[in-house]
Amino acid sequence: MAGNSFGQVFRITTFGESHGKGLGVIIDGCPSGIEVDENFILAELARRRPGQSAIVTQRKEPDKMELLSGIFEGKTTGTPIGMVIYNSDAKSKDYAHIKDKFRPSHADYTYMAKYGTRDYRGGGRSSARETAARVAAGAIAKLLLKKYNISVHAYVNQVGDLKLEKAYNELDFNNIESTPIRCPDLKMAERMITHIKEIKKAGDTIGGVVTGVIRGCPAGLGEPVFDKLHADLGKAMLSINACKGFEYGSGFAGVRMRGSEHNDPFIKEGDTVKTTTNHSGGVQGGISNGMDIYFNVAFKPVATIIQSQNSVNEAGEIVEVTGKGRHDPCVVPRAVPIVEAMAALTLADHLLRNNAIMGMNE
Amino acid sequence: MAGNSFGQVFRITTFGESHGKGLGVIIDGCPSGIEVDENFILAELARRRPGQSAIVTQRKEPDKMELLSGIFEGKTTGTPIGMVIYNSDAKSKDYAHIKDKFRPSHADYTYMAKYGTRDYRGGGRSSARETAARVAAGAIAKLLLKKYNISVHAYVNQVGDLKLEKAYNELDFNNIESTPIRCPDLKMAERMITHIKEIKKAGDTIGGVVTGVIRGCPAGLGEPVFDKLHADLGKAMLSINACKGFEYGSGFAGVRMRGSEHNDPFIKEGDTVKTTTNHSGGVQGGISNGMDIYFNVAFKPVATIIQSQNSVNEAGEIVEVTGKGRHDPCVVPRAVPIVEAMAALTLADHLLRNNAIMGMNE
Amino acid sequence: MAGNSFGQVFRITTFGESHGKGLGVIIDGCPSGIEVDENFILAELARRRPGQSAIVTQRKEPDKMELLSGIFEGKTTGTPIGMVIYNSDAKSKDYAHIKDKFRPSHADYTYMAKYGTRDYRGGGRSSARETAARVAAGAIAKLLLKKYNISVHAYVNQVGDLKLEKAYNELDFNNIESTPIRCPDLKMAERMITHIKEIKKAGDTIGGVVTGVIRGCPAGLGEPVFDKLHADLGKAMLSINACKGFEYGSGFAGVRMRGSEHNDPFIKEGDTVKTTTNHSGGVQGGISNGMDIYFNVAFKPVATIIQSQNSVNEAGEIVEVTGKGRHDPCVVPRAVPIVEAMAALTLADHLLRNNAIMGMNE
């Protein structure tokens, strides 16, 4: 039982390698009647695309996308939506230099250990190019959420030691797309960009943190005891390439707090029950409580560096590996739309899962 | 589609509330031929049980467990294993004081928002008592993993500000069960215990971190791109009550590192490919690489405090809520066996998932 | 990935053997707010129970049932419903005579081939006693369907060569429970009963057909292209012990018809689109069309006969097998409530699956 599907009701299944003919996704379970603007999907893909700025990889991937099914006369029909993104760059390159080598902290060795074979061209299925399919599907999920007034945001919160001190609700999200780093604090954005350029010049890479924020989520989403909303969000984020950690609400910092500080007192505003603080991160007992949902996603430094490293090859001999070509010095700017996509897919799924049983009570 | 099942091949489904007749679990997909020692299950349950020491809740829950099916002549038969744990304490108590109140940072409000009703007796399904079923099932998973020489460990790494400085591989796991706090550094254990007692005396609670370690896991487990091994481990942990975060390998600290430091160089030892460092935490590209798997799980302070708090009731009126009775001042000592159980369940599932396709290559 | 769960949204998981401590079921995904009358569940179980009449097995199985969770103050809470039925008769009997023999057309050999072991006491998991858990869960499904005015009926249509000539809509369903054979044509019922008694006297068994009818099903249930409503109904029925075939609407007889006869013309009655004939059996393209859904389920003669038969034992030696004890001469009278239960479970699941996406369009 391979793991290329995500979601239970709003369910995506992806396929494709970085250097094959193409990659794609099927969305099964999308309700009918959602207006789909193809340009919106393309715009989302553009936010993830290589070559968009000086601080990301300069590879060219035009992301030629084709909507094959599930949409008729501009609206979803309720049948599966198939999308393919062709690899224009799929020409036969020379991979002889890494063909039988295991690049450190890449998935070369583990794919070989698992499958007894691997597509050695540019990482194959383990390439981050796979996430383009997630972003395309996530665009449809966002359109679904929009009907419910749920919005999904993400931004860069940390690059190496450079970390925002402001909380998510002290920032102006309109600034996110103003800079290539996607950090809404413009001064910090500049510092992060400078830092990444230095790292890049050194042939090295650096990690970072992306913060995700979901607004407008109604109370009631999440399916205890295992499919708690934050547990599925966590899995969604941890499934993104290079992700090393996930925390929501007070997160790891919360462990230092006392219950008397950490508890979020309830109040009533108009007809709505709210909490005066939000250490819970919008989720209590695995179910959304109507407050903002926010979380942090940790990304390690990219494994491909332009420096020589020791490793072994398939025969177990010691070899030297040197990254070449055009790789990201830091994943976080391009991870922002991916975090948003996975959050939107998780929310869309839980929204529909909740619909299944809610119908009864209306 | 409710969320009370975990795992795809080795799959558990749990049921039961804290104050109903009982709770339990069905394991579906456990292979035949595994010797099951009922005493081992009971011993695992005893590690989770209230009342085991002065630093945990003094509630009495005898955990009368009954194995109903799936085991014949001491071995699993391959048919579903049904286990029930009866609530001996299910007598009608007086819950009038919280019946219609929403306790801060509990699941009272969200269950009501989702289901339009709730079992207000002691938290109902949202009670941590539900995890007893996980521990019972986890015991069977551990017995399965033992056949593959895979072992699962967990210990308390942090309580409030008291945090171990040693890494998991510098600690003597034989010390874990020596103290009620389950921290293998005995000096730190003493400090943690003292700290928790003070917190308890103040009617307050405190958070903490549990570290999990899996040894002997073969390379090849994990199902990219969504069901990566660490993504399923993360979901497993995040589904535990009070969990606020998960990180594996270098985790959130890894974001500050450069690729040149973070990458784990491959070497060959005898016939085995290893890495000289292990920032990857035993997982690369979502697939185990044969090294130790280690991870941290953050727990918030328990929401029930013996102090008066403001809140609202179902009618939206301002009310006062005061915890009473016998609650945990800190969940981590009792969370240790739960973290182990969820890790064992995740590994058992991925082991069998991998078997499904491996058969072909042998 | 073992197969003891049925349904996607309204999902049951069963466990238990005929001669272990008990058997049971968890229902996960049942909406909250459904009133559950325990006596209704018991009444359904009584319809399946051995010993209810002279034409069924005289075994005693009191079906002591316990509702363990998911129901509070008489209503479902939305959390999993756990039910256990204890085997009062689980005392150690003498099974030495069949312990290592493979009874012809039983599951003894195949369970041994699959699992390398088997619970030889009375069939273990392959015993039809397992269906008691389905009937208990089906009772809850019926209560859910009732809220939507959907009713589920079944009756005996054929025993051996004795077959009703009347179609389902020419029969008075009020007669079904009037006779122990559960055939609504009272004259035919008498003939069937006489026939079964003769078969029984000869120490033999006979097959039969049960017809199922679902009324009040709204148009729109069913999930093409694989989870067509009739495909899931078919799987549900084929999963019942001794079932050999399933047909719906015109069924196997329909293959002899021409399109011009078989097509069901649409008309409009009031606000409702109907068809003037119903060869479609209430399902077109895998989706219910609002007309009655009807289907036939074929059951083979019970394998246990009171006659000596040749077989082999585990060592491969030729042995003689003679059924003894109290077995059903014909399964169909007791299969009626099981067919109803499986139909109700299928419909409840599809109703909720449809709710998941319908919410959007309202």
Added chain:
Amino acid sequence: MAGNSFGQVFRITTFGESHGKGLGVIIDGCPSGIEVDENFILAELARRRPGQSAIVTQRKEPDKMELLSGIFEGKTTGTPIGMVIYNSDAKSKDYAHIKDKFRPSHADYTYMAKYGTRDYRGGGRSSARETAARVAAGAIAKLLLKKYNISVHAYVNQVGDLKLEKAYNELDFNNIESTPIRCPDLKMAERMITHIKEIKKAGDTIGGVVTGVIRGCPAGLGEPVFDKLHADLGKAMLSINACKGFEYGSGFAGVRMRGSEHNDPFIKEGDTVKTTTNHSGGVQGGISNGMDIYFNVAFKPVATIIQSQNSVNEAGEIVEVTGKGRHDPCVVPRAVPIVEAMAALTLADHLLRNNAIMGMNE
């Protein structure tokens, strides 16, 4: 939760409409190392293709197929296999005459009832063209089964009243592809062809039965109690367009038999346990017993007839519907490869499901 996936471990998900840009399938869970001959897939598609003979529809569908992923250097890699079949014929035709009409016994009305919209061009998702994706995926499943020496066959057993008297094991399967009707009895084949031509000339259609046979299946496949091997085969067949019934082994005829005739006595031949008769159809208790698996699949007459019929339109007005164009007078000749494909997919899935737990016992 929409239903466009089939299988649990070897799992396919399909998408696409008859008149959109294309249709396709993702296979997730196919083991690595299987040699894939693209020509074999094309040959299987050719057997399903319209226009292949005088007794099938004369529509032209070139089935331009593209393998997008999951295969590298001629072998499967263990990653998802994506295949797209483009609709060369996707030009804008004039569908005005049926755009808002519900064709009798088609899925027009039910799709509209379910989704509130429909792709009216040639049936959209409900078109039998969707089965091309199944055949493509089934070809890969056949290649997997071949490694285990399991073969899958199907042939036409009945057209209208013309029914073979010989059992499957009295026929020469080499004759199946000799005639366009795919009936291995050549005399009957001729009569069937003549009959279909007459039906076609009358502008009418006729039903039929396809028999499926699986040889070489080892004992042990099938997952009781719900995912019995025959139950999943039944669902697979019932999910094919126009299918009205499924029976295996003795099937509906078995209901007339006595246990003493119907039971299959065990014998031992060499090291193998066999049965002297095979009323069980190769499956006992839901698990394969090593004997041939055989089953019948009933297909109704095609709904599109070249005759005028009364119906209603979306507004509920009475309208006249007349099929035009090039439709199949009888589906069974083209259903043969589809039945094979669905059988192969079911077996491949159960083989891998069994592998998951078998690993333990080896």
